[in-house]
Every structure is written in structure tokens, then in C-alpha cells.
Amino acid sequence: MKRLKIYVLGIMFLSLLMFGLSGCGNGEVKETAGADLKAIPEGELDPAVWGKTYPDQYASYLKNNEGGQTQFGGSEKVSKYLTQPLLPELFKGYGFAKEYNEDRGHTYALQDIREIKRITPKSTGSCMTCKTPSAPGLIKEMGLKYYSTPFSEISKQVKHSIACADCHDPKTMELKVTRPAFIQAMQRRGVDVSKASRQDMRSYVCGQCHVEYYFKKDTKEVAFPWDKGFSPDEIESYYRQVTPGFQDWEHPDSKAPMLKAQHPEFETWQSGTHGSAGVACADCHMPYEKVGKNKISSHQWTSPLKTLERSCGACHRNGSDWLKARVTFIQTKTFDLLLKAETASNAAHKAVAKAIATPGADPNLVKQAQDLVVRGQWQWDFVAAENSTGFHNPELALETLGKSIDLSRQAELLATQAIVKK
Template sequence: MGKYKLLFAISIIAIGLMTALLASINEKKEEKEQLQKVPQIERWETKNEEFRKFYPREYDSWKQTKESDAIEDMLKKYPELVVLWAGYGFAKDYNAPRGHFYAVEDNRNTLRTGAPTDENTGPMPTACWTCKSPDVPRIMKKDGDEEYYTGKWAKYGSDIINPIGCVDCHNPETMELQVNRNYLNEGLKAEGHSVTLENATQQDLRTMVCAQCHVEYYFKKTPLTNGKTAMAVTLPWAEGTKVEDMEKYYDNINFSDWVHPISKTPMLKAQHPGYEMWKTGAHGKNNVSCVDCHMPYTQEGGVKYTDHKIGNPLDSMDKTCMNCHRVSEKSLLDNIKEKRDRKDELQAKAIKLLSDAHFEAGKAWEVGATEEEMKPILTNIRHAQWRWDFAVASHPAFFHAPEETLRVLGTAIEKAGNARIELARVLAKHGAADYKAPQITDKKQAQELTGLSLDKSIEEKKKFQNGLMQDWKKEAQEKGVYNPESTKGIETKTSY
């Protein structure tokens, strides 16, 4: 009798387990079917948290970009950068990029954007918002690109409020990948690229949605028929996308971002040409997209989704690198470290040469050098710093395109060296052969040597943060484009 009771009990347990399994399978099936349905979201809904209702896994993984919150002061790490960027905003404040979650936060807080007191003040144009928020393409659609590019940065302070997110890359009505900034397509056409947005494949778009921001650009001064002037984001690709091509483009139009106050060099500031460098490397040449490595597929139960914690692929190598590479993780990591070390070595040499060249050029002017003597020297300084900056501003270039990174840094060192050789001759000719450029020891010393005082800028910035910036948030909430809960508890972090 006990035997039958035991069999009966086992049967009941087995039936219960089967029922639970079937329920789980049905639940997952229903969930998958629900996920495959495209919910009705307004075309220009830019509050990222609204997407969580329909895409909880994608949103929650995106929210993890909040974890990359540390401030790394690059001017403290490389104080010579203050000299290289003397007279330009980056000499005041430059930190390593943080997670996408902080894009708007960091743009408002950096000293580079100044301390506006109303919508018509502040040093920067509206174009400085362009890659920071899904609210930008919303405004471009509403006001038109030309109007968006007019006026000061503070003009849209209460409209551009949500950090990089869903609408930057997706059309909410279909959730298809979509580039929402027209200048990328204009740049592709200017380059003569065989792939434009009109014929791009899904795999192409998995890179292009990133390329709309991770590129080199400049603000092209464009007079409008209504009398206003637009500072339009423009990609300098008409001559090509290599460092020499864009250098030629800028030289041809006699463009400079600023004139260096010490060396008097008309300078170029590279932005973040990640896409251009990626194209030259093994991944780019084999059409391994940005998303393949930075947003790998993740399996959770019966659901497969794209991980939106956009960050370092080395944090999840089993989902990224190991899909293609048939070597050990240790072997890959050792290889990557070697590439980084080589880049760091050449980068440090280039920075030191450029810092010395700026000071030596300043001394040459002081002792009576002529414009004819200095012109080829300044050209070498301009090209050397542009190439150094291009190689390192595309932050992971040592990984995306290690050979090209070293090549570009090598030409930067060569040109900076040539400038210093010529400067030695000019200094000797004018009786200053014994001049030695000051050795940079720290950020504060570098800022003092270049005549930069930040006390007033910091005071004004804090006043802005406690005043107008708070007004922007209130106005954005009243407009319905901002949910203060989305940034609740965020600690303001700066390097000043």
C-alpha cells in the first residue's frame, strides 16, 4: 500500500512540475509575442523612461550607463594639455567621457559652456547640444535645422533636457533603427560614399546610428536669408575621411577653431572621430558594427534582446569578442594592453613636443621672428597637433584601428619635431639659442603659465547651476518633456 502512495505522490509532483513548466513556457511565449508587437509611442517622445513600459530590459540596461559616473580630470592626468589648448575652452575643463546617462548633465556643468544668464548669453552656440539628447532631433523637426543652429546654447536650455537615449537611434512608431540628424547623410554624400541613408542595410545602420555623433565635425558659419547666422554642424568629408583628407579640407577653406595665444598658430580641435578611425581598422573593413561589440545580444530565459549598457566590450567578452575570436580571453587582453601601451607611449611624446613647440614659438615671436620665418613652423604645429588630437580624441582608436593610430601619432611626432628644429634655427638667428621651454609639472602651474585664471568662471558657473539651470528644469517639467524622477539623486560631479 505504501508503494502505491509513494507512486501517487510522485505522480502528483510530476504533474505539478509539468503544469508549472507549461505555464512558464506559455508565459514566455506570451511575453515574446508581446515584445514583438510595436507599441504606440508618440514619434517625438524623448523621455527615455516612457519606453520602459514596453521595453523594460532594454531600458534597464541603458540605465546602467549611469554606473559610469566617475570624473577623470584629463588636464590633471596630462597637464601639458592646458598648454596645447591655451586660449580654448578645453584648457579650462576636460574630463574623460562618462556614460550616456550623463550627456546633458556634463554639458551643462562643464566650464566650456560658460554661465549664461538668459537665452541670449553664453559663449557657445546651440550646436553644442547636437549630440547630447534625443530632444535635439525633436527640435530640429519642429523648428527646422537652420533655426535650430541659430542663437546661443542657452536658447534651448529648457527644451534639451533628456540624455542620449531611445529616440536618438529608433523611430518610436516602428522601433526601426533611424539616423535622426541630417548632417551625417550630407557628409556621406559629400565624401562620395557608396552607402548613404537611402540604401543603408540594417547592419550599416547598426554603425550609422553611432556615427551620427561619434565623428569629426565643425560648426560652419552659414548666413541665412532671414538675416540670422547658423552655426551648422558639418562633417569635413569632402576630401575624404582620413586625417590628411580632413586636414586638407580645413586648410583649403582656411578654417581654424582658435588662434593659440602663445605660438599664434591657427589651431584645429579634433572632436571624436571614432567612426572615421573605425573604418580603417580590421573591424571596420569587415563591417563589424558598433552594436555588435558595444551592445551585444543577451539571453534572459526565452527572451533575446540587445544590451543597451553601451560601454566597454571587454566587460562582457563572452558575448562580444569570443563570438569571433578563437583564442583565450587572456591572450586577447594581453594583446589589447600592448596596443594601448604603444599608443600611450607615442601620445606622451607628441604632447611633450607640442607643448615645447608652442612655448618656443612664443619666444621666437618675442625676440623678433618674422611672419615669413614662422609660417612653415606654424603650419607644422597646426598639423602636428591636429593629428595627435585626431588619434586620441577618437578614444578607443588604439583598439579599433591600432595601426592607423600609431601611424597618425608617428606623423604628429614627425611634424612637431620638424617645427622644433626650425624653431631652434630661428631662435639662434635672433640671439635666443639658449631658450628652454618651461617644464610642465601640474594643471595649476600650466594654467598660470598660460595666463588662465578660473576663479571667476567657477563662481559664475555655480551661480548658473543654482539659478538659471534650475529654472530650465522647472520649465521643461511644465512643458511635459522632463520627468524629474528620471534624475533624482544624481550627484553633481566636476573637476573644478
């Protein structure tokens, strides 16, 4: 641990030296030159208007429309079913069995939420919360009612996909967290987001959306389950203890009360090598780029595999080929185990279904098996729904998948015993 710390400090010191000399340290990015930048009007949501004052960042932002697909990520609409054919089985009875796609560029978020088959007449404003810069204003205006208002009504009042106002204060251009759920959940953990350091903000602005969340039962308010911690186990125990009886849906085969995980990037990254060393989301996903004489932070949020030299090169000196090979190595190991966890979870649902259909099967054992099905699939989903295929935290990903397989196989065993005992 000590050696690591010294190493990390060394790297930071070296980077400071290097960046210091070339005048482009983390934070010393000189924004678009020009003495009097036109201030952005308060409440302005249109990125094109912000772009008149900050044309370089806007040009970079527009690149989010570009396609391109790396091995496990990219900006084209791609169904997850292609590489994970068991998904419709695992999510049977739930929206994610109808349509489930890989994530793509921020500029598509609004179109994608409007088109996805998971949106039904029962969907509410909550689903719009992380797709558009209109959401924070509507929440302020409507209060808690925003969250329970039908999706179709909220959708009519919304024009722009994720944009500048989601992360920046228009007056000062400082980074700003705009989603109440993040501010409140961090407050309950004793962190005052309004006093966060600049380096923390370079992750917090992402953490307001790239997280596990749930809707509160009565109000449908978006909330983050972090009171006990950020690990899959701690979040599961939050659901058990703080929201007892909470379930996302019931699986029609095993009749188990299932939990669905949602893109826990922020949670996963925290305890990984990079998160714990203070490397922010923006360090890798918004590397500095040169535009004419200016240096800007890239505003194309995509796979860092497209920018390895700039995203990682400041800290890693082994070259892009090595970096790419390491990322691929981690992702391949993770994905292989992920598929095994899916097979195990699927087998567990089927075994429990068989036990339920067998007259005289021990109801106690069936109940225990159902409980294990939920826990096994939750652990798998925590890794499956996370978008880095293990890279943000390889150790946690593999540990979590290992637990998943163990729990699911235990479920299968108990379900089988429930029949045998009879």
C-alpha cells in the same frame, strides 16, 4: 590580403552556422516576447515611456548610470588632465584648457554638457545637437536658427539625455539616423543612408555623434568634414581647401591658428581591421545578452572590456585573457607614443613663442614653423580625442602619432633656425 579575405569569410560563415543553429544570429534577436507590443507615440522622447513596451532594453539602458572605470575608460567623471598633464598647455587659450573629461555613459550626456566649464554665454544650440533626442525635432521646427540660438535657451526646452528616439523609429523600431549632418555628409560621399543595410546601420547610428565635426561659420550649423575622406590627412585638407581660413582658436604662445579634433571614432574605425572587415560598432559595444528567455542587444554602451566573452568571443577563440592582454598591449603602446607627441607639440609652441619674442627673427621661417605646429598638433589630437586609445585602428593611431612627432619637431627646428639665422 586574399588570405585575410578568405579568413574573414570563413569566420563569418562559421558564425552564421553557429548562430544559425542556436537561433540567435546577428539580427535574429527576438525582442521581448508578447504578441501586441504597444506602439510608441510619434515624437515620444521619454525613454521610460518606451521602456513600458520594451522593458528589457530599458533595464539595460538604465545600466548606463553605473560607474566603473577600466584602464582608459569607464562611466565615472574623470578629468583627462590626471593622465595627460600637458593638455592645459596644448589647449591654452581655448575651452579645453578649462575642463576636459573622459567620456562616460549616454545617460549623463545632458547633465555633463550643462555643467562643463566650456559652455559660455556665447555657446549656441549646436553644442546640444548630440546630447538629447530633442535636438532633431527642434531642428525640424526651428530650421537653421536652432544652431545659432543661445545654448541657454535651447537647454530650457530639453528634458532627456541620449535615448531611444536618437536611434529608433518609434513606429517600426527600425534603426534610424536622426542627425542631418550625418545624412548630408554621407550624401556628398555618394551614400544614401536611407538605403543602408542593417549591418551598416549598426554603425551609422553611432556615427551620427561619434565623429569629427565643425560649426559652419555664419549659421553655426553642425557639419562633418568628410568630402575628401576619413583619414586625418584628408580631413585636414578639407579644412584647408573647403573652409579656408577656418581655425578653432589661436594658441597664445605660438600664435598659431589651431584645429581641434573631436572624438573621430567612426572615421578611425573605418580603415581599421574590424571596420574594414564589416564588424559594426554594435557588434562589440552592444553584445547580445540573455534576459530570462529573451535575447536582447545590450543597451549599456561602455567598454567592451567588461563583456569580452560576449563582445568578441563569437569571432575570437583565444579566451578573454588573451583578448584583454591584446587590447592593453595596443593601448599602452599608443598611450606611450601619445605622451611623446604631446611633449613634442608643447616644445614646438614654446620654440615658436621664443622666436616671435626675438627681434629680427626670420618672419618667413616663423610662419612656416607655425604652420607645422598646427599640423603636428592636429595629428596628435586626432588620436588623443579618439576614445579607444588606439584599439579601433592600431596602425593608423601609431602612424598618425609618428607623423605628429615629426611635424612638431620640424616646427621646433625651424623656429630655432629663425633665431639662429638672425
